[in-house]
């Protein structure tokens with residue numbers, strides 16, 4: 068502790084504030100309608116201010132603020148990271164790098180990878196030199212993920228993979244895939260599964276784009292015809308990949324329920340919802356001039372507030388060592404359901420203009436509202452659907468019988 | 470401040486839990502109801518609570534209190550809620566004490582607070598005049614005559630109204646019936662000439678009373694706060710009451726939820742425990758989420774009181790807590806009855822008592838709509 072005046076953490080805050088002031092390009096300091104599209108781009112494909120910002124943050128290790136310094140991370144404590152996040156939010160600085168590398172496979176490797184695997188993959192994840200996709204779902208393996216059929220055959224120093232995956236988000240943009248494959252015999256479906264990493268740019272991988280109700284085509288069907296994965300990229304033990312796959316799902320869920328940028332730029336929508344309601348319905352003495360809409364918005368915002376307080380409470384309890392961990396099991400379910408209600412209210416507030424598909428008669432906000440309402444429907448399906456989340460709460464938290 | 474209880478507060482919660490489950494189990498409320506007990510709570514148990522220091526839990530040490538804060542009172546009330554325990558905690562310790570600490574003269578504090586700590590007097594707030602909570606719709610008049618005021622009017626649904634020793638009466642000293650201006654709070658001795666008491670038998674078997682004031686003379690020294698400017702003080706007293714009541718409701722709804730989950734594991738139909746049915750599992754899991762939210766809004770509001778947050782943010786937290794907790798208690802109490810099947814409809818099974826308490830507590834000091842609207846106004850919606 069410095070002897071006089073400021074505590075260590077306050078000194079850190081001031082350093083961060085000054086550094087951001089110097090290094091975060093002005094043009095990026097705004098609310099992004101779709102931060103993911105902008106900041107998931109590979110390092111070598113970045114241009115302009117987005118590239119400058121990424122490089123600056125890489126020098127600090129702050130693309131992965133809490134990861135160990137030895138792999139290129141920031142080595143920050145949770146407390147320091149909270150300071151960094153709040154200072155970034157203060158100036159509207161966007162996250163410099165987003166994607167499944169940072170949110171899913173990276174944390175899983177930190178938990179369960181060998182030292183060699185960490186050294187091989189974490190530095191490139193932190194710098195955005197690799198971009199990852201998730202090869203979990205198959206036509207007959209959705210919620211029942213353990214039903215996968217894609218096979219990997221042991222060929223000595225490598226595996227040969229045949230089969231197909233579906234709903235591969237960003238498959239056409241990714242350089243690497245983490246993938247669940249069947250390698251062994253089993254009595255229970257969860258046995259005989261292995262967790263492999265391999266490069267996407269190789270012969271035998273065919274992608275077919277899938278178009279969504281939002282008009283977007285962010286993901287693919289992925290077909291494997293004698294695709295190669297090196298043995299060194301087997302995570303966890305052979306035939307014991309289910310444990311690894313499940314660990315990754317935990318990281319995926321906490322990033323969906325709890326992240327500031329997801330689901331679908333929820334951050335942006337909160338002040339917008341109230342502004343839009345007043346703009347489209349009028350305002351009397353500061354009130355939204357439509358009693359039914361006003362009531363629905365108030366109820367939603369109260370629930371949203373209560374949810375935010377719940378994430379804070381869970382964090383504070385964990386820090387004080389007074390947590391059973393039960394509370395966090397509701398985050399994915401409640402966060403995604405709540406975000407969908409927000410989208411519904413936006414549509415309701417904005418009337419027919421927010422139902423326009425395209426055209427110059429309509430504002431960007433109107434067009435974006437419709438698209439994100441549609442794409443937001445996915446948040447209660449992927450990462451373990453809402454029903455699966457409720458099953459988990461019923462069984463693991465409430466201990467209700469099978 | 471962080472949103473978790475300190476070790477001291479957790480210890481207090483544990484001992485409160487022991488106290489209420491052994492001394493004031495739910496069966497105590499049933500006994501009070503069945504014997505038509507005139508006091509409406511067990512005076513023996515209250516004496517024990519006084520001996521534990523709980524009567525002065527929020528009262529400053531200089532008046533003999535524990536000065537343990539609202540989180541302290543909150544954890545006690547939460548545990549009282551678990552067994553639906555009837556006691557003067559809400560009317561005396563939350564409402565009455567706040568009125569005197571915030572609005573009383575130094576004489577009032579010096580004279581009355583030590584008596585509260587010692588359990589020698591109980592207090593209450595007489596505010597509502599109509600069936601739906603509207604704290605500034607005040608018709609009860611106080612007219613100045615010399616150095617006295619003369620009080621006339623009627624109050625309904627006064628908690629512990631017929632047993633309290635001192636009443637804090639909200640009266641109109643000027644302005645229209647619905648105006649925030651012109652409201653004054655008076656500390657009135659319950660034995661004063663011209664007061665009559667008409668206890669109301671409510672569905673939750675707890676104390677409530679209609680009180681009539683017929684030209685009751687009150688000395689001007691008995692004004693709490695400022696004449697005509699009582700609205701702000703009243704808001705704060707009510708907010709403390711709403712927050713503490715929310716803590717009590719949180720205890721009750723958790724108990725009802727826990728009992729329901731246990732019942733799902735115990736009851737067998739179709740040769741299996743009914744808790745195996747997904748139609749019930751998902752409803753239970755949704756309730757779990759709502760209960761978690763309820764815990765968060767309560768601890769946030771208690772923390773705001775202990776932090777001495779400004780009145781506006783306390784108002785906001787109080788309305789958030791009261792609205793959300795009322796909604797969750799309504800959900801849980803309905804599902805409790807439903808999932809207990811026919812048994813839940815019987816008087817013998819205790820879950821029905823939670824349903825009854827849920828609705829009375831919901832309406833006390835403002836229902837869901839009242840607080841949603843208030844929260845909306847505070848947030849410029």
Ligand SMILES: Cc1cc2nc3c(=O)[nH]c(=O)nc-3n(C[C@H](O)[C@H](O)[C@H](O)COP(=O)(O)OP(=O)(O)OC[C@H]3O[C@@H](n4cnc5c(N)ncnc54)[C@H](O)[C@@H]3O)c2cc1C
Pocket residue numbers: 200201202203204205208209210211233234235236237286445448449450451452453454455458
């Ligand atoms: C936008 C988007 C992106 C995705 N990205 C990826 C990706 O990158 N990689 C990847 O591998 N996968 C991805 N997925 C796939 C996703 O993981 C699956 O959609 C998800 O697991 C659900 O499987 P399913 O679609 O086959 O639905 P199904 O499992 O067939 O479910 C259909 C319905 O039945 C319900 N249901 C199923 N089982 C139960 C049960 N036991 N109890 C109660 N209800 C049940 C479900 O909740 C759902 O409502 C993505 C999906 C979407 C929508």
Ligand SMILES: Cc1cc2nc3c(=O)[nH]c(=O)nc-3n(C[C@H](O)[C@H](O)[C@H](O)COP(=O)(O)OP(=O)(O)OC[C@H]3O[C@@H](n4cnc5c(N)ncnc54)[C@H](O)[C@@H]3O)c2cc1C
Pocket residue numbers: 736738739743746748749807808809810811812814
């Ligand atoms: C006021 C009243 C009057 C009555 N009068 C008569 C009468 O005159 N004669 C008579 O014979 N009976 C009478 N009954 C009994 C009534 O028919 C039963 O209460 C009813 O069949 C439910 O059974 P249960 O109470 O045992 O509840 P349970 O069957 O134990 O149900 C408990 C809970 O589990 C749920 N549940 C049960 N099975 C399933 C499932 N497979 N899937 C999902 N959820 C399930 C139920 O919906 C309920 O929420 C009366 C009941 C009441 C309350």
